[in-house]
Amino acid sequence: MTDTQRSQGLHLGVIALLAAAFFILPTYHVGNLSRIMVLAIYAIGYNFLFGYTGLLSLGHALFFAAGMYGLGLSMELFDLSAAPALIVGLASALVVSAVIGFLALRTSGVSFMIVTLMFAQAGYLTILYFGSYTRGDEGFVIPQADRAMFGFDLSNDTTRYFAALLLFSICFLAVARLVQSPFGRTLIAIRENEERARMLGYNTVSHKLKAVIISGTISGLAGAAYALLFGYAGATFATVQYSIFPLLWVLLGGAGTTIGPLIGVIFMFYLIDLSSSITSAYMLIAGVVLVLLTLFAPQGLAGELRKRVFKWMP
Amino acid sequence: MDFGPHLLLASLEGAVTAAILALTAMGLSIVFGVMRVVNVAHGEFYMLGAVIAWWVTSLVGGHPAIGFVLALGIAPLVVGLMAAAADKLILQKINYDPDRTIVATIGLMYIIQQTTLMTFGPDARPVQPPFNTRLALPWFEYGESGFAMVWPWGLSITSYKLFVIVAAVAILTTLWLVITRSKIGLIMRATQLDSETAQAFGVPVDRVYMWVFGLGAGLAAVGAVLVVPIQQAHYLMGHDPLLLAFITVIIGGLGSLPGTIIAAILIGMSDGVISVFFSPTLAKIIATLVVAMVLAFRPQGLLGRSVH
Amino acid sequence: MDAMNILSTKGLTKAYGGIKANTDIDFVLPRGKTMALIGPNGAGKSTFVGMLCGRIPATSGDVFFEGQNINALAAHQRISLGIAYTFQITSVFAGLSLHENVALAARRRLGTDTAAVNAKVADVLARVGLTERTDQIAGDLSYGHQRLLEIAMGLAQDPRLFILDEPTQGLADSEVADFIALINALAGETTILLIEHNMHVVMQTAAYITVLNGGEILAAGTPDEIHANEAVQAAYLGTTTNA
Numbered sequence: 098m099t100d101t102q103r104s105q106g107l108h109l110g111v112i113a114l115l116a117a118a119f120f121i122l123p124t125y126h127v128g129n130l131s132r133i134m135v136l137a138i139y140a141i142g143y144n145f146l147f148g149y150t151g152l153l154s155l156g157h158a159l160f161f162a163a164g165m166y167g168l169g170l171s172m173e174l175f176d177l178s179a180a181p182a183l184i185v186g187l188a189s190a191l192v193v194s195a196v197i198g199f200l201a202l203r204t205s206g207v208s209f210m211i212v213t214l215m216f217a218q219a220g221y222l223t224i225l226y227f228g229s230y231t232r233g234d235e236g237f238v239i240p241q242a243d244r245a246m247f248g249f250d251l252s253n254d255t256t257r258y259f260a261a262l263l264l265f266s267i268c269f270l271a272v273a274r275l276v277q278s279p280f281g282r283t284l285i286a287i288r289e290n291e292e293r294a295r296m297l298g299y300n301t302v303s304h305k306l307k308a309v310i311i312s313g314t315i316s317g318l319a320g321a322a323y324a325l326l327f328g329y330a331g332a333t334f335a336t337v338q339y340s341i342f343p344l345l346w347v348l349l350g351g352a353g354t355t356i357g358p359l360i361g362v363i364f365m366f367y368l369i370d371l372s373s374s375i376t377s378a379y380m381l382i383a384g385v386v387l388v389l390l391t392l393f394a395p396q397g398l399a400g401e402l403r404k405r406v407f408k409w410m411p
Numbered sequence: 412m413d414f415g416p417h418l419l420l421a422s423l424e425g426a427v428t429a430a431i432l433a434l435t436a437m438g439l440s441i442v443f444g445v446m447r448v449v450n451v452a453h454g455e456f457y458m459l460g461a462v463i464a465w466w467v468t469s470l471v472g473g474h475p476a477i478g479f480v481l482a483l484g485i486a487p488l489v490v491g492l493m494a495a496a497a498d499k500l501i502l503q504k505i506n507y508d509p510d511r512t513i514v515a516t517i518g519l520m521y522i523i524q525q526t527t528l529m530t531f532g533p534d535a536r537p538v539q540p541p542f543n544t545r546l547a548l549p550w551f552e553y554g555e556s557g558f559a560m561v562w563p564w565g566l567s568i569t570s571y572k573l574f575v576i577v578a579a580v581a582i583l584t585t586l587w588l589v590i591t592r593s594k595i596g597l598i599m600r601a602t603q604l605d606s607e608t609a610q611a612f613g614v615p616v617d618r619v620y621m622w623v624f625g626l627g628a629g630l631a632a633v634g635a636v637l638v639v640p641i642q643q644a645h646y647l648m649g650h651d652p653l654l655l656a657f658i659t660v661i662i663g664g665l666g667s668l669p670g671t672i673i674a675a676i677l678i679g680m681s682d683g684v685i686s687v688f689f690s691p692t693l694a695k696i697i698a699t700l701v702v703a704m705v706l707a708f709r710p711q712g713l714l715g716r717s718v719h
Numbered sequence: 720m721d722a723m724n725i726l727s728t729k730g731l732t733k734a735y736g737g738i739k740a741n742t743d744i745d746f747v748l749p750r751g752k753t754m755a756l757i758g759p760n761g762a763g764k765s766t767f768v769g770m771l772c773g774r775i776p777a778t779s780g781d782v783f784f785e786g787q788n789i790n791a792l793a794a795h796q797r798i799s800l801g802i803a804y805t806f807q808i809t810s811v812f813a814g815l816s817l818h819e820n821v822a823l824a825a826r827r828r829l830g831t832d833t834a835a836v837n838a839k840v841a842d843v844l845a846r847v848g849l850t851e852r853t854d855q856i857a858g859d860l861s862y863g864h865q866r867l868l869e870i871a872m873g874l875a876q877d878p879r880l881f882i883l884d885e886p887t888q889g890l891a892d893s894e895v896a897d898f899i900a901l902i903n904a905l906a907g908e909t910t911i912l913l914i915e916h917n918m919h920v921v922m923q924t925a926a927y928i929t930v931l932n933g934g935e936i937l938a939a940g941t942p943d944e945i946h947a948n949e950a951v952q953a954a955y956l957g958t959t960t961n962a
Contacts, residue, residue: 153510203707207449207509211657215703218654222696279826286823289812296774296806297872298798298827341517348514378528384521391505391515 101277104355108273111356112266119258129370131258133362134265135322136342140350140358141268142315143343148353149276150308151288155340156197156213157316159220162335163193164317166224166231169330172243174230179246183321190317191310193220198309202302214337221335236331244328257326264322265359268315273355275311284308288353316343338380345383348390351399360398416550416563421684423548427572427641429679430579431634433672435652436659437583438630440671443660445603445623448507451516453631454653455523456494460486460632461644462527465536476541479640486636487629494628498621507620520649527646540571540640575637582633583672590668599623631656655682658702725750725880725910726771731780733766733934740766741934744780748880753902753911755921758931764914765807767931768882771912772804773797784880799827803878805869807885807914813858817849817868820857824875843874847901863894870901881905882912887920899923 115134119127139161146152167189171177177185201212225233244251251257275281286294287301295301324330333339342365350361368386373379394401439453463486468478497519505511547567549560590596601609602619610616631652642648659678663670678698685694726748733741741763748754756764769775771782773794782789789797798804803824812820818840825839844850847867852860857868866886873881887895895917902911902924915921921928921942928945930937938948945951 153513155513200703200707207513208706210513211449211661212703212706215658215699215706219696219699219703222692222699226690226692226696279831282819282823282826285815286812289814290810293806293810293812294823295795296772296798296804296810297824297876298795300793300795344514344517376529377533378525380521381525381529384518384523384525387518388501388515388522391511391518392501395505395511 104273108270108355111359112262112269115262115265116259119255119262124254127258128254129366131254131261131326133359133366134261135319135326136346136366137359137362138265138268138322139316139319140343140346140362141272142312142317142319144347144352144354144358145272145275145315146308146312147344147347148351148357149281149288150284150305150312151291152305152308153210153344154201154213154309154312155210155337155344156201156215156217156220157313157343158335158337158339159197159213159217160190160194160313160316161320161323161339162220162224162332163190163313164320164322165324165330165334166320167317168321169237169239169324170230172239173237179244179251179325183246183325186321186324187314187317190320191314194310194313194317195306198306198313202305202309214340217335217340218337221332221337224332224335231330231332234332236329236333239324239328239330241328244325246325251326252328261322261326264318268318269355269359272315276355280304280307285353345387348395348397349386351397351401351403354397354399354403357397357399364398413563416548416566418684419548419550420566420568422680423568423572425680425682425684427575427679428682429676430576431638432652432655432659432679433583433675434579434634434637435631436656436663436671436675437586437668438627438634439656440660440663440668441599441630442624442627444668445599446507446620448502448509448512449516450624450627451513451653452497452519452523453627453656454649454651455520455527456490456628456649457631457635457652458527458644458646458649459490459493459523460635461538461639461642461648462531462646463489463632464636464639465531465538465644468538469536474541475539479538479541479636482538483633483636487632490632491625491629495621495625498624502624503617503620524646524649531644531646533646535643535645537643538639540569542570542574543640544570546570546573571640575641578637579634582630586630587668654699658698661702661706723750724748725785726912727783728771729781729783731767731770731782732778733763733770733775734778739934741770744931744934744936746929746936746939748910748912749927750910751907752926753906753913753924754927754929755913755915755925756929756931757915757918757921758937762931763934764931765884766934768804768884768912768914771797772802772882774804798876801876801879802882803873803876803880804882805873805884805886807888809862809865809869811857811865811868811872813856815857816854817844817857817860817871818853820868821871821875824872828876839875843871846874846904847871848897863890866890867894870898874905878909880910880912882914884914885916886913887915887917895920 115130118130122130142160143157146154164186168182168186171182171185172179197213197216201209201216204212224231231237241252249256249260251260276285283294283299283304286299287304291301320334323334346361346365347358348361349364350359351357365383365386368382369379372382390397396404435453435457439450442448442450464482467482467485468475471478471481501515501519502512505515545567546569547562550563550566551558552561590599598614598619601612601614602616606616634652655678659674660671662678663672663674682694682698724747728744728746731741731744731746732739744767756767758764766775770777773792777790784797784800784802789800812823821840821843822836825836829835829839841850844853847870849864849867849871852864857865860868866889870883870886873883887898890898899920902913905911913921913925925942927940928942929939930945930951938945938951940948
């Protein structure tokens with residue numbers, strides 16, 4: 098088997114496993130898993146920028162929220178149906194990430210992190226400021242009756258699970274393919290040594306901008322899907338915490354690996370699930386995990402696996 | 412109240428904010444200047460300062476001033492030691508790699524914040540100010556009989572708030588003298604300029620980093636002890652100061668100490684004035700956008716020089 | 720279009736603050752020849768080639784490539800015109816395989832044609848003698864092999880002008896001999912601008928030599944003319960031929 102066949106097998110196997118899980122796992126975990134898959138889309142989007150392009154953003158919650166509120170507000174205020182609202186959600190994330198990318202890419206390193214953090218904070222405060230429309234921290238519920246698309250009731254557990262799986266699979270396979278393409282390989286080259294890539298004749302700034310837009314739009318899709326499938330949009334999803342979560346998932350699962358984001362989300366989700374039944378200070382676990390990761394496994398779970406066992410892993 | 416007295420009141424409140432902000436931001440600025448790392452947990456060291464101050468004052472009976480003075484000594488010391496330990500145990504191990512330091516200090520932020528939630532609890536708790544006399548302030552008006560001194564109702568400040576301003580000025584002046592005049596300051600500046608050369612000349616760079624990190628956190632704690640009689644201690648209170656301190660350090664020019672002070676005064680005063688007249692949320696939106704734009708278009712800050 | 724010269728500069732100047740690193744450089748590079756750029760440390764050689772390929776913005780003056788003024792072009796655009804540049808300090812993609820390093824260099828021009836890219840990679844790796852190491856990670860190579868990889872990355876771009884900044888620095892004697900053979904094999908195929916300290920390499924490869932001193936051109940001509948030039952001997956050759 099060639100490495101390409103192996104990685105294709107791995108990706109299809111993961112999707113098959115997720116499909117099978119619906120029939121095997123008890124209802125509680127099936128519900129968790131649909132949430133995990135939507136969050137994994139967010140992590141995949143983040144990983145594209147952080148893991149493959151080498152840009153650490155602390156403001157991705159802004160893109161997630163752009164998708165979430167693009168969909169939510171267009172349904173709430175303009176009575177759009179789910180399908181066009183999803184397009185609005187994607188379009189808002191695309192526009193927001195293009196603007197932020199254009200501005201933030203004037204900087205690099207620590208400044209890039211702080212600029213993205215500041216823009217996301219401004220976005221969060223803007224949602225609060227227009228509280229009469231967005232209902233601020235409290236958020237708003239998208240009525241069950243509206244959450245249907247192409248004749249499927251997306252509030253139903255089964256359709257919701259498979260809708261999440263479908264979206265997850267599209268993003269998962271598309272990004273896996275993209276990072277193997279010449280474009281993706283150029284992004285990896287930029288991550289490894291930007292100056293060298295530039296002196297090979299690549300327009301690194303425009304490559305990075307495209308990476309921000311792709312990453313931001315995938316994150317926005319996750320936000321829109323979250324609002325649509327779980328029927329809720331709230332400012333909490335725009336807080337700094339939701340910018341830090343994808344970083345945490347990707348670091349934990351393995352930055353720059355295709356399956357790292359999913360592994361990271363599953364691990365973190367259940368870690369928090371278990372610890373929140375013990376203490377209300379469940380974010381303590383997140384903090385400890387972050388510190389331990391930076392100290393002992395900077396490459397994450399999938400990254401360490403790749404380094405030690407499966408060298409072919411994409 | 413008329414516009415004039417109202418503005419004076421806003422400026423005085425702004426000066427208090429500026430004084431606390433200058434201390435907090437100075438801590439962040441020194442750490443960035445000397446070590447070139449961004450400490451995301453800075454706000455939590457601030458919060459710890461306030462919580463320890465509450466704890467010390469609630470243990471000590473008698474006049475509130477006794478507990479307060481003790482807290483002013485103990486809290487920064489304890490917080491500084493904790494930060495130094497965190498530096499030795501975590502940051503030194505990852506070689507101050509900029510990305511990993513940010514991630515590690517984010518982790519540290521949650522650890523400190525959530526541990527405080529588990530022990531100190533979710534409630535906000537007050538600390539008694541050591542003294543708190545209300546001082547009415549005069550205003551001059553041009554009336555029928557020429558200039559006259561009036562005492563508008565509500566135009567007043569407490570003696571404690573004046574003390575906060577004076578204390579911050581005194582602490583920052585001392586710090587300035589230490590950095591520019593003493594041997595410790597010389598070692599810090601040498602490490603900042605070129606840590607490798609400094610190491611070659613026998614400066615124990617690792618230890619300098621450890622104590623600079625401790626000093627940065629200690630300064631945040633001093634600010635918090637001073638603020639806690641005005642604002643109650645709460646486990647989430649570190650969030651806003653962190654953001655404001657970031658803004659201050661960036662506007663002032665990363666690592667520029669005089670720039671940090673000037674920016675703190677500018678931001679503290681305008682924060683005070685703006686939030687009296689405008690919605691605080693709008694003020695924060697504008698402030699964060701300004702910071703993002705300054706970084707994108709003038710990365711050296713308003714007063715900093717470009718780095719080669 | 721200038722038929723004789725592939726590249727020229729007019730009054731090219733770089734000042735850092737008040738200090739001039741390059742002053743009014745008028746330079747011509749004949750097509751298809753190997754030109755060596757020599758001069759003592761601090762003569763401004765790296766600054767000069769940095770301005771040619773756009774890494775360093777010029778303070779004033781013009782750069783012409785194939786008769787076209789390229790002042791306004793960014794570095795990556797100049798590279799796209801057919802200029803390849805190897806760094807003075809080895810700069811490869813340390814985390815990627817040799818194949819991927821060279822493929823990145825080839826792909827910018829050959830695009831998505833995988834077969835053509837693979838053929839190009841195999842070809843240039845064979846030319847520099849790194850074929851057996853195709854799948855190794857670049858960061859694991861010895862320093863000398865990393866320099867060869869740099870050259871392979873330059874070759875993979877099929878450049879019209881190949882700028883090499885001190886390519887033999889840190890190479891062993893046998894590797895230097897291989898390098899000389901490689902450059903001589905390229906002569907006629909492409910134009911080469913070589914920044915070089917090793918006078919042996921210069922004399923073995925260069926058809927023309929330009930001497931830079933104190934940020935200004937001290938002399939230019941064939942190796943024999945330069946050798947006979949008294950000003951050059953005084954400023955430079957006299958102190959380093961023995962080195």
